[in-house]
């Protein structure tokens with residue numbers, strides 16, 4: 309008998325969530341993480357002596373509350389910080405906007421800019437919240453098998469149909485109509501202020517090889533609403549950075565009996581008699597298990613780790629067509645002091661800058677930013693999603709100093725001219741120049757900077773194509789299509805081999821849901837002897 313029931317390849321947050329549930333179900337579980345720290349894209353690292361930053365993702369999507377409860381993560385010291393401001397968007401015409409966690413405060417803010425938008429915002433929020441409630445059950449279910457749904461799946465879909473009917477005609481119509489729409493069209497139906505339109509639309513294009521005028525980008529807003537009842541996007545930080553969440557998960561996993569090994573690079577998944585049997589590490593070590601679960605992305609797992617001889621040519625073609633070309637980069641700064649943004653001063657500045665800061669003042673700006681990526685170049689005027697987490701979390705920087713986390717889009721994985729190694733610094737200089745036009749004292753405060761290109765996302769963090777969500781989250785790679793139609797239930801064509809990362813339903817973001825859903829299916833297979 310193999311030493312382990314389950315080997316999980318990758319200690320990203322989803323791999324750790326899956327490990328916790330599997331171990332709690334009595335399965336002897338081993339996690340193999342290639343890096344020296346667990347967490348994948350949810351990590352905190354020192355970027356300069358005394359300055360710690362959420363290196364990649366900076367706000368939870370939000371992390372699913374039931375997982376926190378099930379795994380008792382608060383016992384490991386996990387603490388979320390919810391800033392008063394969800395997102396602040398400086399505008400080029402001086403009409404900056406702040407969306408607060410509190411709707412009334414947001415409406416007062418919007419009234420100063422447009423009475424029409426203040427009224428529409430309430431309607432927008434209410435409608436997305438109602439629709440989000442209907443969609444929410446989809447997040448925790450394995451997408452149904454389209455060709456041969458089980459009675460249980462049909463029952464769940466029936467329940468969903470009933471709540472859809474209860475939505476009422478207006479919202480039901482909106483739900484059906486919005487999904488395939490370009491997010492630029494959707495926001496134009498609600499709002500007249502360009503900055504508000506752009507700020508809301510940004511949720512639809514976050515991490516996507518798409519611009520606000522691309523069809524289907526409204527789906528991102530619907531999904532966000534399903535996650536937290538709000539289409540605007542999260543501003544929930546983890547005290548100590550995102551790595552503290554991963555550490556809490558690792559600690560819960562160890563307490564449940566999981567063995568976690570870091571610095572363990574899995575090269576291959578070996579199969580025998582058409583089932584996954586063991587993993588082969590770069591060190592030459594072989595480890596056997598009854599089931600192998602990959603937290604690595606689908607392309608890495610199925611095109612690089614598995615011998616193609618074990619997969620049907622039709623499946624391989626579909627997998628090769630699975631789109632995972634990233635457009636995101638990250639720049640993290642150690643700052644000697646708080647940067648000042650134009651038009652925000654004093655105490656008000658600390659509040660307004662405590663959540664996410666959106667740079668992308670209008671829809672045209674965002675679309676032009678995307679244009680660059682289409683033609684193989686990085687955006688000269690990029691869309692930026694920024695946080696300064698040390699404003700509310702002093703554990704991240706020395707007293708008075710700050711860390712700034714800058715998510716940059718668009719930075720396409722493939723550049724037409726040159727490569728990311730030669731263009732890294734020029735790219736980062738451009739981002740700092742753009743940001744300095746909003747925060748004029750920024751440059752003089754920079755003590756150190758860390759630049760992470762899409763190539764780094766692939767080479768250091770193991771994300772194929774540098775895609776932050778392990779693959780596009782477009783309608784053709786969504787729900788029953790994630791990662792491929794017929795294989796959306798965390799299983800793969802190789803018996804005993806499963807996926808549990810962001811390339812599975814319900815996709816990317818730090819939610820823990822793919823890991824939890826995958827674990828449930830794997831436990832089912834162990835109970836019925838199918839694993």
Ligand SMILES: Cc1cc2nc3c(=O)[nH]c(=O)nc-3n(C[C@H](O)[C@H](O)[C@H](O)COP(=O)(O)OP(=O)(O)OC[C@H]3O[C@@H](n4cnc5c(N)ncnc54)[C@H](O)[C@@H]3O)c2cc1C
Nearest residue numbers: 318320321322342348349365366367574770810816817818
């Ligand atoms: C720059 C950036 C910014 C983001 N911003 C946000 C944000 O603000 N909010 C949000 O909610 N989401 C954000 N995301 C997305 C989110 O972080 C990811 O979707 C999510 O963390 C994916 O989690 P995961 O566990 O599925 O995969 P990962 O975190 O990618 O974990 C996979 C793990 O597998 C390991 N691995 C891969 N190959 C091997 C191998 N051969 N052997 C052993 N181990 C291996 C990797 O090292 C990694 O630890 C961002 C992502 C990036 C990259």
